[in-house]
Amino acid sequence: MGLIERSYRWVSQSLANQLLFTYLLILTIALVKVSFWALFLIKTESINDLRNALEVEAVNLGLEIDNDLALDSPEAKKRIQAAADRHATKLGVSITVVDNDGHVVVDSGTRQPQGQNISNEPEISDALAGITAMYRRTRAANRTEWLYVAYPVRAMGETRGVIRVGFPLTEINQRLHKDLIIFLQLILVTGMVTVLISLWLARRVTRPIRDMSAMARTIAASGDISEFVPVHRKDEIGELGLSFNQMIGRLRDQERLRQEFIANASHELKTPTMAIGAVVEALQAGAANDPELRGQFLSSLERLVERQSSLIRDLLDISRLDGGLDRRWEDDVNLMQVIADAVEQIRPQAEKKQVSLANDTDTDGLVIPGNGIQLQRALVNLLTNAVNYTPADGNVLVCTRVTDADHVEVLIRDSGPGIDPTDLPHIFDRFYRGDKARTRVGGGTGLGLAITREIVARHHGSVEVDSAVGKGSTFTVRLPVKVKK
Numbered sequence: 001m002g003l004i005e006r007s008y009r010w011v012s013q014s015l016a017n018q019l020l021f022t023y024l025l026i027l028t029i030a031l032v033k034v035s036f037w038a039l040f041l042i043k044t045e046s047i048n049d050l051r052n053a054l055e056v057e058a059v060n061l062g063l064e065i066d067n068d069l070a071l072d073s074p075e076a077k078k079r080i081q082a083a084a085d086r087h088a089t090k091l092g093v094s095i096t097v098v099d100n101d102g103h104v105v106v107d108s109g110t111r112q113p114q115g116q117n118i119s120n121e122p123e124i125s126d127a128l129a130g131i132t133a134m135y136r137r138t139r140a141a142n143r144t145e146w147l148y149v150a151y152p153v154r155a156m157g158e159t160r161g162v163i164r165v166g167f168p169l170t171e172i173n174q175r176l177h178k179d180l181i182i183f184l185q186l187i188l189v190t191g192m193v194t195v196l197i198s199l200w201l202a203r204r205v206t207r208p209i210r211d212m213s214a215m216a217r218t219i220a221a222s223g224d225i226s227e228f229v230p231v232h233r234k235d236e237i238g239e240l241g242l243s244f245n246q247m248i249g250r251l252r253d254q255e256r257l258r259q260e261f262i263a264n265a266s267h268e269l270k271t272p273t274m275a276i277g278a279v280v281e282a283l284q285a286g287a288a289n290d291p292e293l294r295g296q297f298l299s300s301l302e303r304l305v306e307r308q309s310s311l312i313r314d315l316l317d318i319s320r321l322d323g324g325l326d327r328r329w330e331d332d333v334n335l336m337q338v339i340a341d342a343v344e345q346i347r348p349q350a351e352k353k354q355v356s357l358a359n360d361t362d363t364d365g366l367v368i369p370g371n372g373i374q375l376q377r378a379l380v381n382l383l384t385n386a387v388n389y390t391p392a393d394g395n396v397l398v399c400t401r402v403t404d405a406d407h408v409e410v411l412i413r414d415s416g417p418g419i420d421p422t423d424l425p426h427i428f429d430r431f432y433r434g435d436k437a438r439t440r441v442g443g444g445t446g447l448g449l450a451i452t453r454e455i456v457a458r459h460h461g462s463v464e465v466d467s468a469v470g471k472g473s474t475f476t477v478r479l480p481v482k483v484k485k
Helices: 003-012 015-070 074-091 122-128 170-222 236-284 291-323 335-353 372-388 437-441 448-458
Strands: 094-099 104-107 133-139 144-155 158-168 331-334 356-360 367-370 395-402 407-414 462-467 473-480
Touching (some): 015 144, 074 094, 094 122, 122 133, 331 372, 335 367, 335 407, 372 395, 372 407, 372 448
Antiparallel strands (some): 144 158, 331 367, 395 407, 462 473
């Protein structure tokens, strides 16, 4: 495995490593850019300062020897030589004096022999044309970079000669090299400090995430949801921890409900099953030979089977609702038709109990987005309860009212015994049965209202109850209306 592959795996295996690598990379790039920018500025400023100094020295020397340049005599050349040597020694530079034809008059460094024509060199050529020139050039002899400033000496509007001052850039380059080493040392030290700070910061940032990840693995492996993630921060990581704990809380609630559901379902299925078994044993023991007893036992068996079938059907329905298996919840539902079908379905039961069932709805053309079959099932559950718990000669009324442009309410009123206030908060819970007359008479499965609430919730609506003992009950289903475009 190569170094690049190992490094990639090290970075990709941990969020802390990714943060560390990112911080270090950004800082390194920034420091390198700043370092080269600083070195460039230092070199540029140093060369500009050196050029100014060399130009000033050339001007001073020019003022000193301008008269001697006009004289073509050994004495004048000696004075020019002495002046050039003096200025060169003072600054540690090389000075070459050239006449107006480009021939070397004197050279402090003895690099250029007297009389040699160097007018082809660019700085000399520019200066002879009357321009103060600066050039950088590398001497072939020792590969040293030099900076040359050529200054034209003028008198009476004519160029009498050129003074070229040269200085090796070795010192500047050496200083830049030292500065580069210092910058690299700073980058290294800063990088080490950054690594330590980044490690601390990355560990601090990712510690809650690691805790949540470990807890998620524990939950996945063992299903243990007994603990919460400790949250000590108020930033986004803290919010994530709180959300994670809320999820665990929801899982606990769901697990509690699941266990209660299984226990209640088992109990509800066990009761009729045992009763069926008792009836079968009685028939096998000889009751089948007595026509009267046989008829009673068979009628009881029929009721028990019907009750168990109803319970199983309700269990399947609520399981289907919990699992979201029925996806058809965006049909256009004619509310008036759904109510009418639900009322007609319950009417035989109401007539058998001598309960007046009235449909006073006026929602013609009102469309509800959802599932017509399921919505009818919810209304049938409410109507069944209303009829079951309403005494003979009582009445059940279904009516509607439009509350606003976006919602409609379906009200189902009965004249039954009402619901005790202590039972009201729980009547939509699964398998809940109070001890009052309303919960004793019908003998239902305890799932009807829970199924109704789930169906209405799937329609983005709500169901509420208003009841008082001795004054009947009113169930209100609030549903969104499909807005006409």
